[in-house]
Amino acid sequence: MRARGFGGGVNDLFTRFGDSARMSIIRTALGALALSAILAIPAAVTAVAQPDYRACFGQIRGQAQQAGVNAATFDRVMESVTPDREVLEFLDRQPEFRTPIWDYIAGLVDEERVEDGRRMMQRHQRELAAAEERFDVPATVVAAIWGVESNYGQNMGKRPLLESLSALACEGRRQSFFRSELVSTLRIIQNGDVPASDLRGSWAGAFGQTQFIPSTFLRVAVDMTGDGRRDIVNSVADALGSTAAYLSRSRWQSGLRWGYEVQLPGGFDASLAGRDKKRDIDFWRQRGVRMMDGATLPGSGVRAVLLPAGIEGPAFLVSRNFDAIYSYNQAESYALAIALLADRIAGLPGIQTPWPTDDPPLSRAERREVQERLIRAGYDIGDVDGIIGSKTREAVRDMQSRLGMEATGRAGGKLLQAMRER
Known part of the structure; x- marks a missing residue:
């Protein structure tokens, strides 16, 4: 499973969509009432409010006690919790826009994040070195996850976990999963690891x-100080050490690279590619796969060929350590972004093969420029943050139409250039 489950993290990227109209009748009716007040709401009111949080919290209280959360902790913490029903919209929301892999990578592995990563490596050399020494996971990989997940601690999410998880635990799909995560949150508070007021993050916890x-925190997190x-919120050392611990538990192999970009021969059979289609490296040598400089593939062991954009795009030969990164957030695009960012932080070159598109992807700085130009053109898109969310895409579509371009909603190099020339 993902280190975060699903939802959170990558908080400064377009994988997180904008908020919608705030609250429904439960939020309005309950306001900031304490749990004791919830229990006293007249039947006429509770009949309108759905679901019955009184009954749901009662069930969770029993589950929490079975998991080791004492009644006093549950009552003290939960009495002031108002479920945030807004998060239910995220649970079932299907993205209207599928991000091309080149846009995804460009937004996560840009010069800004690389340079920030190098600075943070210097600033927190002691913490990263301690994590690497204890868990035998490269500091650059840990730093890359840190950079992608929260922009090096700058964007950890703002939603109170108790409010989000209490709503998800009582409504919608996967209530059992979210009840377990809510109970785990209460255990974190009871253990004294992180104060309840600091437990803020993504809509999914x-x-x-x-x-x-x-739940992953309880299973994996370590005290490095x-x-x-x-405390993975306020302690950089604990956060970085816990991440290294996670990768170590995911069978990270010391001294083994995650992989590297390779050249494919003409006529390569794309059906051989896939992260789960690992073959001995001799298999790939015999089929003409070579290093980017034309050299023979080095080493031994099993590897897989990864084609994130198809046969016309870059190709990568990946090892079991790529799978360890993948386990943190089960998406190949995510794992590739982490791996490439780690390489760039370490001073290695980026991708050499062009992506199969004639409309180049934009860095975060370039996306901010698009947003600034949209605002100057009169569009209300919210903050200039480099996140291409629904409001920005809507404005992009309109601007593309005005410029005589196909209205795709994608902000790429062609749009930016046209806006600059406008």
């Missing part, structure tokens, strides 16, 4: 500088 879901607390 991921929190901290490297975005763990509560020796203060008796595992």
Whole structure:
């Protein structure tokens, strides 16, 4: 499973969509009422409010006690919780826009994030070195996850976990999963690891500088400072050490590269590609796969060929350590972004093969420029943050129409150039 489950993390990228109209009748009716007040709501009111949080919390209270959360902790913490029903919209929302892999990578592995990563490597050299020494996972990989998940601790999410998880635990799909995560959150509070007020994150409950879901935190997080607390929100050392611990548990192999870009021969059979189609490296040598400089593939062991954009795009030969990164957030695009960012932070070159598109992807700085130009043109898109969310895409479509371009809603190099020349 993903270190965060699903939802959280990558908080500064277009994989997180904008908020919608706030609250429904439950939020309006309950306001900031304490749990005791909820229990006293007249039947006429509770009949309108759906679901019955009184009954749901009662069920969770029993489950929490079975998991080791004492009644006093449950009552003290939950009495002031108002479920945030807005998160239910995210649970079933299907993205209207599928992000091309080149846009995804460009937004996560740009010069800005690379340079920030190198600075943070220097600033937190001691913490990263301690994590690497203890868990034998490269500091650059840990730093890359930190950079992608929260922009090096700058964007950890703002939604109170208790409010989000209490709504998801009582309504919608996967209530059993979210009840378990809510109980895990209560255990974190009871253990004294992270104060309840600091438990803020994504709509689905991921929190901290490297975005763990509560159950993963309980299972994996470590105390690197020796203060008796595992605080991945306020302690950089604990966050980085916990991330290294996660990768170590995911069978990270010391001294083995995650992979590298390769050349494919003409006529290569694309059906051989796939992260789960690992073959001995001799198999790939015999089929003409070579290093980017034309050299023979080095080493031994099993590898897989990855074609994230198809046979016309870049090709990568990946090892089991790519799978360890993949386990953190089960998406190949995510794992590739982490791997490439780690390489760039370490001073290695980026992707050499062009992506199969004639409309180049934009960096975060370029996306901010698109947003600034849209605002100057009169569009209300919210903050200039480099996140191409629904409001920005809607404005992009309109601008593309005005410029005589196909109205795709995608902000690419052609649009930016046309806006600059406008």
